[in-house]
Amino acid sequence: MKVTFPKSFFWGAASSATQAEGRVTGDEKGGNIWDYASKEYNHRFYDGVTTENTSLFYQDYQQDIQKMQDISFNSFRTSISWSRLIPNGTGAVNPEAVIFYNNMIDELIAKGVEPFVNLYHFDMPMALQEIGGFEAKAVVDAYKQYAKTCFELFGDRVRYWFTFNEPMIPAEAGYLHDRHYPYVVDFKRAAAVLHNIILAHCEAVKVYREMKLAGKIGIIMDVIPVYPRSQNAADLYAAEMADLFYTKSVNDAILKGKYPVRLKEVLQEYDQLPEVSNSDLELIAATKIDLLGINYYRPRRVKAKECVPNPNGVFSPEWFFDEYVMPGRRMNTSRGIEIYPKGIYDIAKKIQTEYDNIDWFVSENGIGIEGEEAFIEEGVVQDEYRIDFLKEHLTYLHQAMEEGSNCLGYHMWTFVDCWSWGNAYKNRYGFYRLDLATGEKTVKKSGLWFKALVENNGFE
Numbered sequence: 001m002k003v004t005f006p007k008s009f010f011w012g013a014a015s016s017a018t019q020a021e022g023r024v025t026g027d028e029k030g031g032n033i034w035d036y037a038s039k040e041y042n043h044r045f046y047d048g049v050t051t052e053n054t055s056l057f058y059q060d061y062q063q064d065i066q067k068m069q070d071i072s073f074n075s076f077r078t079s080i081s082w083s084r085l086i087p088n089g090t091g092a093v094n095p096e097a098v099i100f101y102n103n104m105i106d107e108l109i110a111k112g113v114e115p116f117v118n119l120y121h122f123d124m125p126m127a128l129q130e131i132g133g134f135e136a137k138a139v140v141d142a143y144k145q146y147a148k149t150c151f152e153l154f155g156d157r158v159r160y161w162f163t164f165n166e167p168m169i170p171a172e173a174g175y176l177h178d179r180h181y182p183y184v185v186d187f188k189r190a191a192a193v194l195h196n197i198i199l200a201h202c203e204a205v206k207v208y209r210e211m212k213l214a215g216k217i218g219i220i221m222d223v224i225p226v227y228p229r230s231q232n233a234a235d236l237y238a239a240e241m242a243d244l245f246y247t248k249s250v251n252d253a254i255l256k257g258k259y260p261v262r263l264k265e266v267l268q269e270y271d272q273l274p275e276v277s278n279s280d281l282e283l284i285a286a287t288k289i290d291l292l293g294i295n296y297y298r299p300r301r302v303k304a305k306e307c308v309p310n311p312n313g314v315f316s317p318e319w320f321f322d323e324y325v326m327p328g329r330r331m332n333t334s335r336g337i338e339i340y341p342k343g344i345y346d347i348a349k350k351i352q353t354e355y356d357n358i359d360w361f362v363s364e365n366g367i368g369i370e371g372e373e374a375f376i377e378e379g380v381v382q383d384e385y386r387i388d389f390l391k392e393h394l395t396y397l398h399q400a401m402e403e404g405s406n407c408l409g410y411h412m413w414t415f416v417d418c419w420s421w422g423n424a425y426k427n428r429y430g431f432y433r434l435d436l437a438t439g440e441k442t443v444k445k446s447g448l449w450f451k452a453l454v455e456n457n458g459f460e
């Protein structure tokens with residue numbers, strides 16, 4: 001059987017500035033929280049690799065874009081580094097960065113690769129983190145100005161804009177779960193950060209509309225579909241709460257224009273409600289996006305709590321559910337997450353039924369594998385597991401599209417093995433392998449498979 005996708009389908013991959021660009025002398029880039037944390041908290045990064053090196057997209061962009069064309073990408077998402085473009089977060093624009101982003105965008109277009117440009121991929125300029133990061137309203141204003149600058153500089157050519165990648169993550173990982181700098185553990189502060197990120201998103205969309213540019217603007221979300229252990233009422237409640245905190249909180253605000261009533265009730269009950277004004281709520285209600293990106297990696301399986309949480313402990317969504325380790329689940333052991341291809345179908349159905357069947361695309365999906373060098377034969381990584389992963393996910397995606405889901409494309413994470421937040425280069429995700437010693441980028445078997453997929457608009 002052939003699985004066939006529409007002719008206009010977007011095929012490509014996603015990446016991000018901080019994970020790929022690297023630094024070169026004279027680039028005039030300002031520091032961001034990752035430049036800082038990967039040095040100052042170096043022990044938190046696998047093998048102590050910092051942001052300095054990454055995969056050198058800044059200097060190799062021409063060859064890299066050629067490599068994208070070589071495997072028939074018709075689109076590619078990356079982000080603009082705020083601290084490269086505006087080193088202090090506000091104020092003067094860095095001319096070197098303008099040259100780089102102009103060249104990069106022009107090169108993509110020249111090679112027939114549609115640029116999808118994201119404004120924020122976890123990388124707060126250090127100067128703005130020092131005044132509170134997204135806890136500070138001044139930073140929301142700075143973000144709005146930064147977005148406007150990007151639209152002014154590049155909006156004549158970039159037709160697909162995204163305000164944030166995974167808006168929940170900077171709040172959850174940076175202010176509650178001790179994974180991202182500034183390593184704060186405080187739910188109420190995390191909630192304030194998330195609220196301000198949502199406001200920043202709304203402000204950027206508003207500016208974009210006011211500028212009457214011809215393109216589309218949206219946001220990239222990570223939706224983790226929630227599955228209860230059983231149909232027992234206690235398990236169902238656990239699933240409802242996990243979904244409320246981690247998905248509905250942000251999805252409803254952005255896609256339905258309002259926070260869930262239930263969320264407000266719970267946060268009020270536990271005295272965790274951040275400050276939210278009526279004008280904030282009006283702005284959220286008035287903001288509509290054109291295109292939604294969904295990053296999908298894994299399901300979230302939950303069960304009822306086994307123990308009562310410590311009432312003096314740190315409030316968190318995990319007060320309402322426990323992770324459920326399902327017997328026989330299929331694991332990606334390198335990353336420690338479950339592989340569940342049907343999740344992509346379930347997300348598509350959810351968008352169709354609960355979020356007005358908005359236009360969307362898979363903005364990230366992928367499999368990070370440790371020790372991929374073990375699969376090298378005759379110089380090529382024989383990553384059959386990645387091809388199988390792609391086929392399974394695409395088959396489910398295709399099924400949802402047959403049932404009416406408005407999915408417009410599929411981007412894999414990622415183009416070439418890149419640096420990651422914490423895991424650095426431990427797990428490899430790319431269609432191209434990066435040799436850390438030489439900087440050489442070599443296509444993997446999956447990259448060649450992807451090329452055939454794009455050229456045939458599907459696979460057998």
Ligand code: BG6
Nearest residue numbers: 016165295368413420421423427
């Ligand atoms: C996504 C992020 O959530 O997951 C990427 O948008 C990230 O930036 C990717 O690299 C893979 O996760 P990790 O932690 O394995 O790199």
